[in-house]
Amino acid sequence: MGRLLFLLISPYLYSLLISAVALPTKPEGYHKLRPSAPFKIALFADLHFGEAESTDWGPLQDVNSTRVMSSVLDDENPDFVIYLGDVITANNIAIRNASLYWDQAVSPTRAKGIPWASVFGNHDDAAFEWPIEWFSAPGIPKIHCPVANSSCSGEEDCSFKGTQRLELMKNEIELNALSYSQFGPKELWPSVSNYVLQVLSSENPKSPVAFLYFLDSGGGSYPEVISSSQAEWFQKKALEINPDSRVPEIIFWHIPSRAYKKVAPLFGIHKPCVGSINKEKVATQEAEMGIMKLLVERVSAKAVFVGHNHGLDWCCPYEKLWLCFARHTGYGGYGNWDRGARIVEITQQPFSIKSWIRMEDGSVHSEVVLSPFINRDKST
Ligand SMILES: *[C@@H]1O[C@H](CO)[C@@H](O)[C@H](O)[C@H]1NC(C)=O
Ligand SMILES: *[C@@H]1O[C@H](CO)[C@@H](O)[C@H](O)[C@H]1NC(C)=O
Ligand SMILES: *[C@@H]1O[C@H](CO)[C@@H](O)[C@H](O)[C@H]1NC(C)=O
Numbered sequence: 001m002g003r004l005l006f007l008l009i010s011p012y013l014y015s016l017l018i019s020a021v022a023l024p025t026k027p028e029g030y031h032k033l034r035p036s037a038p039f040k041i042a043l044f045a046d047l048h049f050g051e052a053e054s055t056d057w058g059p060l061q062d063v064n065s066t067r068v069m070s071s072v073l074d075d076e077n078p079d080f081v082i083y084l085g086d087v088i089t090a091n092n093i094a095i096r097n098a099s100l101y102w103d104q105a106v107s108p109t110r111a112k113g114i115p116w117a118s119v120f121g122n123h124d125d126a127a128f129e130w131p132i133e134w135f136s137a138p139g140i141p142k143i144h145c146p147v148a149n150s151s152c153s154g155e156e157d158c159s160f161k162g163t164q165r166l167e168l169m170k171n172e173i174e175l176n177a178l179s180y181s182q183f184g185p186k187e188l189w190p191s192v193s194n195y196v197l198q199v200l201s202s203e204n205p206k207s208p209v210a211f212l213y214f215l216d217s218g219g220g221s222y223p224e225v226i227s228s229s230q231a232e233w234f235q236k237k238a239l240e241i242n243p244d245s246r247v248p249e250i251i252f253w254h255i256p257s258r259a260y261k262k263v264a265p266l267f268g269i270h271k272p273c274v275g276s277i278n279k280e281k282v283a284t285q286e287a288e289m290g291i292m293k294l295l296v297e298r299v300s301a302k303a304v305f306v307g308h309n310h311g312l313d314w315c316c317p318y319e320k321l322w323l324c325f326a327r328h329t330g331y332g333g334y335g336n337w338d339r340g341a342r343i344v345e346i347t348q349q350p351f352s353i354k355s356w357i358r359m360e361d362g363s364v365h366s367e368v369v370l371s372p373f374i375n376r377d378k379s380t
Helices: 057-076 095-111 153-162 164-175 228-241 259-263 291-297
Strands: 004-008 039-044 080-083 114-118 193-202 206-214 249-252 301-307 315-318 321-325 340-347 351-360 364-371
Touching: 039 057, 057 095, 057 340, 057 351, 080 095, 080 321, 095 114, 095 164, 114 351, 153 206, 193 228, 228 291, 259 315, 259 321, 291 301, 301 364, 315 364
Parallel strands: 039 080, 080 114, 206 249, 249 301, 301 321
Antiparallel strands: 004 193, 039 340, 193 206, 315 321, 340 351, 351 364
């Protein structure tokens, strides 16, 4: 049976200088993981490290969050971890400190030698610094130099001044050989962490088993949207690497799109939805700019995973897709619902995506088969 391994689809060299971060240039080849079939991913969502750093309880939350992650990693022994945004609560934290907290958050995974990837949430960089008028229709800010006599030289320095996403990502990547995170195409900056990874079978490395897409859903220094430019990037990439839609695609971002609201169960959680907590309203992105239409139309797109809402952990079908929340992993951030992590398991033959939630106390619940797609509502 297929042993799955992992490959960075478009690895690249990066520069030490933020202003000159290089785009992918050179393939690094295959990254073979310890042999295992199926391929298991743990989602760590909304850790909020560094929150209230000057209080007694702030740092204790982080100790607790570290314990949750270690416990999940011990119980599940995943092949890969995804940090699904709001890794830190960086609002008003200096970049140096923000990167220290980020480092604490990835340390349980690193300590076990497990590779990971991360995608940004709305709390991972500083509060909004650019007025909304700077944003053009496709969601890309106009080149703009805020201070007349500022020290910045090129246009680029001006337009990206202020965001910390690049610095956070630079630190994660530079300090961690196990990190598979990427800056993403420069044309999409300051929306950072737009990239794709592929899961491969060691038996047939030329034939990917699944593509994992990561998209920055904004927030912090950027509006809470997946812009039409990001949607276009997704479409272009998907047509390029998966033209016949043969390979299943799984998508990860932080803030739920508006479609989540359409499928949200009203009271409790009932079939076809599967989950255990439904304690708040879906807090969606500010606008829908095309990504959901693309995903719904692609037969190979199977499921979307988001964090953001700490009091929701359900999966619901939407057209031929599954829309899933992760499970609040951190003690940081609002809400006292018990902590845990959503697990996603990909099996090659026959292809399936299964998911369940592993709690801090070791218990497991809310198992659901996401692919092959079965809308139980219609089949009964
Ligand atoms: C840390 O976790 C323990 C056990 O769940 C809990 O009792 C305590 O309140 C938590 N502390 C903080 C600051 O979150
Ligand atoms: C950074 O963290 C240190 C402690 O780790 C703290 O003393 C300092 O005030 C923090 N700096 C800022 C700007 O938050
Ligand atoms: C910019 O420089 C000019 C000339 O040196 C000076 O008159 C002006 O006050 C400066 N403006 C700002 C915003 O510092």
